[in-house]
Amino acid sequence: MPVYHLIKESVFPHPSVAEADGLLAFGGDLSPERLISAYSQGIFPWYSEGQPILWWSPDPRMVLFPEKFRRHKNLRRVVEQQKFEVRFDHDFSRVIELCSRVPRKGQFDTWITDDMKKAYINLHRLGYCHSVETYYNGELAGGLYGVSLGGTFFGESMFHLVSDASKVALWHLVDFCIAHDFDIIDVQQETPHLQSLGATSLSRKYFLILLEQSMKKPTLKGRWRLD
Helix, strand or coil: CCCEEECCCCCCCCHHHCCCCCEEEEECCCCHHHHHHHHHCCCEECCCCCCCCEEECCCCEEEECHHHCCCCHHHHHHHHHCCCEEEECCCHHHHHHHHHHCCCCCCCCCCCCHHHHHHHHHHHHCCCEEEEEEEECCEEEEEEEEEEECCEEEEEEEEECCCCHHHHHHHHHHHHHHHCCCCEEEEECCCHHHHHCCCEEECHHHHHHHHHHHCCCCCCCCCCCCC
16 A cells, blocks of 8 residues: 655545555644644654654554553552652653653664654643653652543653653553543553553554544543642
């Protein structure tokens, strides 16, 4: 199948015509209108510096249903000990910066380019993008960020500087999603780590059916607060 070159309008081909690896289109921009249109259709940008903007809709798609989150005994103990202070939307810019800079095993560069940072910081200011942060001894120790539309949270990236810090952030995100009747936490790509925490792989077709229903819910915009 062809890879589509996007035009000026925020219009995408249907995800079902993506390549086998999930690549759907290239080009366009990272405007709020295009990003919101993309996520609401199960499409997201992912590319490296020097490449055109690449748009993806993988098959299968890994998601975490909030009620299926595996609260492992060791992690539960860390949460109950209140080792970390948890905040929502307190320092979004710092979270996305550290997500781009903190090394990951097997990863030698970052896909969070300067343009990506600016785009998601802009979405955060508009109330569509959120961070969950964990602090240890008053210092930012871990966190995650993603896009919220309808009843779906689209997880983008996470980092940790202290062991368990990002897992604790995910724990509290799950609690928030359950409390506010979210349907899905989209984690995009399959990884053994996320699978160990309860994430499961869905066919793209089934994911898009669930997403269409989830988009009928109102979007919880603005700054989120820890309940």
